[in-house]
Amino acid sequence: MNQRPSWLFYKTDNGIPQLLSKALNQEQFKEVPETHRNDQWNLYWRGSGFTLSDYKNVKTWQILNHFPKGNTITRKDSLARCLKRMRMVHGTIFNFFPVSFNLPNDYTKFLSYFSKIQSKKGKQVWICKPSDLSRGRGIFLFDNISDLLYDGSTVVQRYIEDPYLIGGYKFDLRLYAVVTSYHPLRIYLHQDGLVRFSTEKYAGSVIHNKFAHLTNTSINRNGPNYNVEKERVGAGCKWSISQLRAYFQQCSVDDRLAWERIKHMISLTILMQANSIPESAKQCIELYGFDIILDKKLKPWLLEVNFTPALGNDCSADVAVKLPMLVDLLTLAKQKITLPRPVTDHRRKNNNLSRQAVILKEELFTRRRLPPIDPEERQEDLNHFDDVFRNRFIMDPAETERMKAIERRVTKIPDIKKTGSIIDQNSKSHTETDSVISNRCSTVSSIRSQRAQIRSHSSSSFRNNIASYPQVANSEYKVGGFFLTFPISNNTQTYSKGATDIAKSVTEIRNSLRISETNFKFMPAENRQLHERTTVNWNVMSGFKQT
Numbered sequence: 218m219n220q221r222p223s224w225l226f227y228k229t230d231n232g233i234p235q236l237l238s239k240a241l242n243q244e245q246f247k248e249v250p251e252t253h254r255n256d257q258w259n260l261y262w263r264g265s266g267f268t269l270s271d272y273k274n275v276k277t278w279q280i281l282n283h284f285p286k287g288n289t290i291t292r293k294d295s296l297a298r299c300l301k302r303m304r305m306v307h308g309t310i311f312n313f314f315p316v317s318f319n320l321p322n323d324y325t326k327f328l329s330y331f332s333k334i335q336s337k338k339g340k341q342v343w344i345c346k347p348s349d350l351s352r353g354r355g356i357f358l359f360d361n362i363s364d365l366l367y368d369g370s371t372v373v374q375r376y377i378e379d380p381y382l383i384g385g386y387k388f389d390l391r392l393y394a395v396v397t398s399y400h401p402l403r404i405y406l407h408q409d410g411l412v413r414f415s416t417e418k419y420a421g422s423v424i425h426n427k428f429a430h431l432t433n434t435s436i437n438r439n440g441p442n443y444n445v446e447k448e449r450v451g452a453g454c455k456w457s458i459s460q461l462r463a464y465f466q467q468c469s470v471d472d473r474l475a476w477e478r479i480k481h482m483i484s485l486t487i488l489m490q491a492n493s494i495p496e497s498a499k500q501c502i503e504l505y506g507f508d509i510i511l512d513k514k515l516k517p518w519l520l521e522v523n524f525t526p527a528l529g530n531d532c533s534a535d536v537a538v539k540l541p542m543l544v545d546l547l548t549l550a551k552q553k554i555t556l557p558r559p560v561t562d563h564r565r566k567n568n569n570l571s572r573q574a575v576i577l578k579e580e581l582f583t584r585r586r587l588p589p590i591d592p593e594e595r596q597e598d599l600n601h602f603d604d605v606f607r608n609r610f611i612m613d614p615a616e617t618e619r620m621k622a623i624e625r626r627v628t629k630i631p632d633i634k635k636t637g638s639i640i641d642q643n644s645k646s647h648t649e650t651d652s653v654i655s656n657r658c659s660t661v662s663s664i665r666s667q668r669a670q671i672r673s674h675s676s677s678s679f680r681n682n683i684a685s686y687p688q689v690a691n692s693e694y695k696v697g698g699f700f701l702t703f704p705i706s707n708n709t710q711t712y713s714k715g716a717t718d719i720a721k722s723v724t725e726i727r728n729s730l731r732i733s734e735t736n737f738k739f740m741p742a743e744n745r746q747l748h749e750r751t752t753v754n755w756n757v758m759s760g761f762k763q764t
Contacts, residue, residue, distance in 0.1 A: 225554065228258040234528040236536065237262070240543035244551070259554050260547075264525045275500045277555045284399065284501045289490040291505070291524035293372040294319045294348040299489045307723050310730070313482045314519050316375040319348075320367060327373055331362060342376040342424055351523070353433030358424040377518055378421055381511040383464065384449030385418040389432045389510040389520060390458070393542050394483050395699060396503045397549055399494040402717040404484055405549065405699035407542050411534060412456035416440040416447070432510075434531060455534040474737035475515040481726045482519055483507055484703040491717040502550050545697030552696070705729050 226249040227241055241260075249258040261271070262282045272285050290296050297317040304311040318327040334341050340360045347355040348370040358376060359365055365373070380387050391411040397403045416437040417429040424430065428440040437443060437454045446452050449464075456464075465472045487505070506526025509517050528539055694701045705725060 225259040225551070226253070226257065227260040227262060229262045231264065233262060234530070236530050236539050237528050237543055240540060240547055243544055244547040246547065260550060272495075272498060272501075277500065279500055280550050280553050281501045282504065282550075284396065284494050284503050285498050286493050286495070287396075287490070287501075287503050288524045289493060290486055290522045292348055293346055293521055294370055296486075296522060297372055297374075300486075303485075303489055307720075310723065310727050311485060313478070313485075313517060315377065318373045320371045320373055328362070342378055342421070344374050344376045346372045346374070346521075348372055352435040352527075353427075353431050356427075356431060356433075358430055360424060377510055377512055379513045380419065381513050381515060382419055383414070384447060386414045386416075386447060386450050387419040387430065387432060388412050388414045388456075389508055390461075390479075390517075391526070392458075392479065392483070392507045392509060393526065394487065394505045394507060394702075395546055395549055396487060396505070397553065399491050399498065400496045400717060402488065402491050402703055402722070403701065404487055404703040405696065406480060406483060406702045407545065408458070408698045408700060409538050409542065410458040411538055412458065412461045413437075414447075414450050414454045414456070416442045416445075416454050434527075438531065453532050453534070455532055457534050457538050470515070471737065472515060474733060475511060475517055477733040477737065478730070479509060479517045480702045481705075481730055482509070482517060484705070484726060485723065486519060486522060488703070488717070488719055488722055491719060500553065502546075502553060504546060541698055545699050549696050549699060 224245050224247045227246045228249045233241070246260060256274075256276060256279070259278060260280055260282070261267075261275075266283050266288060267281055267285070269285070271281065275281060290299065297314070297319055300311055300314045301317075316330070318324075318330070320327065331341075331343075342358055342360050343365075344356065344358050345365060345367060347367070382388075389412075391413060393407040393410055395405045395407075397405065413432045413434055414437070415429050415432050417426060417440065419429055420426065427436060428442070431437070432454075434454060443454060444452050450456075462472065486507070504526065506523035508520040508523065510520055511517055528543070530536060530539075703722070703726075
């Protein structure tokens, strides 16, 4: 018996980051050699999106790292537009995004709102972001309408002027969420992430100092105080989420409600585009980077969503957070890759019988004086039957589609029984020949039924027979550092079929938020320990480790 190969193959267009390369090597992925055929890969990783043909031709042993139409929430203008629409439909549960306007389309609305707020509260700070740029490029703050200068599509937002500060420094959170399926919707949130600090102390009145107001690493690593030991923050500009939670614990800050809100915020944001994703997109997985800021009341605000979050290695925090996250991401990806069963003697025998079935079809055409089979078509069928169980990349669902195509060609042959009866009427001498052909055809039909039986239970066999391939057992709620955050109900059977019901999902998230606010918001300190003993499963459902 042939053993299952221990290596999987990945494919990329323009290279991959160093941390991702280490994670691939750790999870036993090798770059596909040039000698392999175009379809002999298991993971296709690209920084940009894929073409329609890529999604159409993907096989069940392959997976792409982007969903079709999965970038709706990653453009700043599209995200603002979708959140406004959802807020109008579902109410205040979507009030986790600052007031935003898409310019130039909403310029008159923005002017009206700007003058209204200024007349009531005085000068207000706004932030202007280009819709299609990343890494903090083109972002600036303004409090006077005459300072608003833009070229192209731009998003203008109310600036969060009361952020939570650590040592006087502003920070935001980069959290990693993975979508393994949209129909039904499955969202995993990693328990660790990055905390990105500004490199100069926050000063609300000095709005033109980008090192005090912007937290993008690509900007602050060029600041004069990047390597300086800053109060409480230290050198550099990054922490991990684990460090932040340890800091909250030292300061006696109860941050559980904040993480519950963050979990549901991410679920609601991804939920907005669920119905726009084609249900046929099964062999995909998507990694999103969520940028979130906390105000002084620990209320989270969504800043933006990153389509391909940066996987660079700038400091030790990147290695400590991103490498385990990528390893867990590849574990989730491998659960969606259906590997073939080893080639056994029994399957080789069936393969040889399949070759005989093709030859028998040719004999049938000859005996019945039907048009001859195209030699290229015959050779194509024979080659296919040879490859079904011999090639490690030919998988059962794809083979099923292939067999259907062959069977569609076979159905063009006149019905065997009817043809036999016509021959019997015309010439009794063909009776013996027809009986022999009928016996052979019954053999072919039995072979087909056996092959269909093999295909029907093959998927479960692949998952159950994993002794010869190193895989992590499937877990519904936790895979490495990723925790299932949606669906939030313990009864996941309600999400097992059909398209995602957005209205039902929003209602369930709203109810969960109400429970969280009741449990965590105004809890006296002396009752907190008692409450923690009664909520044993809080770690799993929250998606974050307690420190």
